[in-house]
Amino acid sequence: MPETALETVAIAGVGLIGGSFALALRQAGFRGAILGVSSPRTIARALELRVIDEGVALEEACSRADLVYLAGPIHSILETIPRLDALLRPGALVTDAGSTKSLICQAGARLSRAQFLGGHPMAGKELRGVESAEAGLFHGRPYLLTPRRPEDLDTPAAVEFVEWVRRIGAVPKILAPEQxxxxxxxxxxxxxxxxxxxxxxxxxxxxxxxxxxxxxxxxxxxxxxxxxxxxxxxxxxxxxxxxxxxxxxxxxxxxxxxxxxxxxxxxxxxxxxxxxxxxxxxxxxxxxxxxxx
Amino acid sequence: MPETALETVAIAGVGLIGGSFALALRQAGFRGAILGVSSPRTIARALELRVIDEGVALEEACSRADLVYLAGPIHSILETIPRLDALLRPGALVTDAGSTKSLICQAGARLSRAQFLGGHPMAGKELRGVESAEAGLFHGRPYLLTPRRPEDLDTPAAVEFVEWVRRIGAVPKILAPEQxxxxxxxxxxxxxxxxxxxxxxxxxxxxxxxxxxxxxxxxxxxxxxxxxxxxxxxxxxxxxxxxxxxxxxxxxxxxxxxxxxxxxxxxxxxxxxxxxxxxxxxxxxxxxxxxxx
CATH class of the missing domain: 1.10.3660.10 (6-phosphogluconate dehydrogenase C-terminal like domain)
Structure with missing residues (x-):
């Protein structure tokens, strides 16, 4: 395990996947802060279920987070990415859990203040929403990572993120976005x-x-x-x-x-x-x- | 429940379906004899597992049974039916569990000493063989019955058989063979x-x-x-x-x-x-x- 730089994670879209990622991180030993960005109703539920530590607006989440995890629907990920550049901490890593990657990774490549690394956990279940989130959701499941260039995986932030993907029990697989x-x-x-x-x-x-x-x-x-x-x-x-x-x-x-x-x-x-x-x-x-x- | 005429059942092909039908009958309260016709190895296992009472040759099974239940593969059902006519007790009911019905029911219609009523329990599982047989296999599952003419269901033997299908927890559905x-x-x-x-x-x-x-x-x-x-x-x-x-x-x-x-x-x-x-x-x-x- 590299020296841990990851102190604050922001989950944008605290549903089944985002909520499960938060729970899985915690279970795997992550001790930093987990911020949630979602509707007031979802934030209230997520706090009640101890899935996140704090509900904040996207602006505040970006100003504090080392890792921004976009777990909403694809169209919301595509709308959110261009708004991030003005808000992110320099050196932060942005990743997502969208089911298609070419368009999302194209949008991510336009970020200048932070690195984008696309992801796609092959996990899910019939129920949705933060109420269905579980720490074991990713266990034994492929977690596809889609760098636009192989060297995108070599930055300290990417190396640490991939390490956390392993720690939550998922199996990282590398594919280019179009592939x-x-x-x-x-x-x-x-x-x-x-x-x-x-x-x-x-x-x-x-x-x-x-x-x-x-x-x-x-x-x-x-x-x-x-x-x-x-x-x-x-x-x-x-x-x-x-x-x-x-x-x-x-x-x-x-x-x-x-x-x-x-x-x-x-x-x-x-x-x-x-x-x-x-x-x-x-x-x-x-x-x-x-x-x- | 009509007066019970069914005293002896012969299962030809004591695998997953035939064995489960035997176990299900017993669990549903059938007190008569259950004969098995299968390979020596299968008969030994079926006796050991108390799925059948006795292993006999097809000839003896037919000379004793009120109900002959053909549960082998389709080609074996098609080969067996023409051999039955000389062997069956008058008034016996022959049924089967084959997955297709037109050819089997055509063969069954040529029996002259006994009635044929095609059947197809919509049950199964990944494992095969008498070792996998279970009394609950048919529970809640459709049991398709395929009379060539609607009145085939009105004979005393057919009425009683359908009653047993219900008693083992299956749900009888009537369809013509081609349908x-x-x-x-x-x-x-x-x-x-x-x-x-x-x-x-x-x-x-x-x-x-x-x-x-x-x-x-x-x-x-x-x-x-x-x-x-x-x-x-x-x-x-x-x-x-x-x-x-x-x-x-x-x-x-x-x-x-x-x-x-x-x-x-x-x-x-x-x-x-x-x-x-x-x-x-x-x-x-x-x-x-x-x-x-």
Whole structure:
């Protein structure tokens, strides 16, 4: 562990992710101050639940914090970054937890008084809000870090932040912002759209009620993502259109191939390949120490 | 409860489903004999685990049973049915637990000495074999019954069987065999193929390792079905090709629409429809009293 320079952290957006990051830092031994920037109602709840030490305005948060953690929705992160430059302490580190990275990291690169390092913790759950925050949320989960240049990770502030990411039990992975957006288009946005396509398509069928009546555990798994909130996905789809369209086209090609094999051949090799990838995912997860469902 | 005529049940194929049906019957108060027809190794395990009372050959099972429950793989059910006619007690009921119903019910209709009533319990889990059998497997789960004619449900043997299906906690649903196969093509076979297509497609990507490293809970849900065993799916795909191809084409159309909207519009309405269907499924499940994951 490097000498600790991190004394004050400001969390902008004290919801599930921001609140969990605050709790995780504390549990991992962080002894400095944790400031929260959120609506008055959220701040009151966060203080009550001892998630943050103090609720302050963005201006005050920036004037005091060594680390500013932007955990709101993507559009709010994009609106907030340009306002920070006049407010930040020189040498501060700004990071975020937004689900897409190219546009956010472009905005971050325009900061002159502080360093920006994009992040994306691959954690979440069905419930939202500070009430659902938990110190263990990041445990065993990948934490994607998206420096625009590899040397962005070498500054003292970045080195210390990455060390805290490890200390909260997450597994840091480095990807360039554009590479990140292509990877999550496949790993996250494509599965979301498949679930939405399946569930919305089945709902339109005349026999939709019979389909629901006959649902087994597989259909429940396949439609879990379809429950996701639109307000989060609107921002994701808006800020990663190109990579998502490419992922959708890739799936359309795979589906066409599978249909041909279903009509004229045997799907054994496709099942084998699918199973191999699904097993590889699970091995990776268990290597990370992720013991959740 | 009608006067009980059911004294002896024979389970052909004492695996997860057959074994669980035996345990569930017993737990629901069935006091008659439960015979098992399986490989010597499985019979030994089933006796040890007190899943069945006695292991016998198919011939003896048929000469003694009032209810013959075919719980093997689809191809074995299809091979077994024609052999039963010479062996069954007059008035016996033959049922099965195969995942597709048109071909099986056609074969069943050719029995002359006994009645056939197709069935399909919508239950299962990742583990297979009699060691994984449990009395609660069917609790709160749909149990699809597929009479070729509605009056097939009115015979005393059928009335009593349906009563036992209820007693083991399952929720009987009536569908004609062809209707069943169309419904499960959408509710079960389509989700399976989507999961296999997704996982096999991602595995082929150059960035497949990054995708795996970045996997969150959504990708784990979406690839769970891709772990399914090919030997079970080979039979399902072989015996429901037409309905599966229709379901695949339906999905391809939905995907194309979604892609167009992604490129030129807003997906809010698709998300709303998907969520509504996913919520409806869950409401249905909780109405059934299913409290599993």
């Amino acid at each position: 990140h957006d292509q990877v999550v288009a496949l790993s996250s946005h494509l599965p979301q759209l498949l679930s939405t396509a399946l569930a919305s398509g089945l709902g339109r069928q005349d026999c939709g009620a019979d389909v629901a009546a006959a649902a087994g555990p597989g259909l429940l798994d396949s439609t879990r993502l379809a429950l996701s909130a639109w307000d989060i996905w609107r921002d994701i789809l808006d800020t990663n259109q190109e990579a998502i369209l490419a992922a959708m086209d890739l799936f359309a090609d795979r589906w066409k191939e599978l249909r041909e094999t279903m009509a004229h051949g045997v799907l054994e090799e496709d099942f084998r390949q699918g199973r191999a990838f699904a097993e590889m995912l699970r091995a990776q997860r268990s290597n990370n120490g992720d013991t959740s469902r | 069943h196969d169309q419904v499960v093509a959408l509710s079960s076979h389509l989700p399976q193929l989507l999961s296999t297509a997704l996982a096999s497609g991602l595995g082929r990507q150059d960035c497949g390792a990054d995708v795996a490293a970045a996997a969150g809970p959504g990708l784990l849900d979406s690839t769970r079905l891709a772990l399914s065993a090919w030997d079970i799916w080979r039979d399902i795909l072989d015996t429901n090709q037409e309905a599966i191809l229709a379901a695949m084409d339906l999905f391809a159309d939905r995907w194309k629409e979604l892609r167009e909207t992604m490129a030129h519009g807003v997906l809010e309405e698709d998300f709303r429809q998907g969520r509504a269907f996913a919520e409806m499924l869950r409401a249905q499940r909780s109405n059934n009293g299913d409290t599993s994951r």
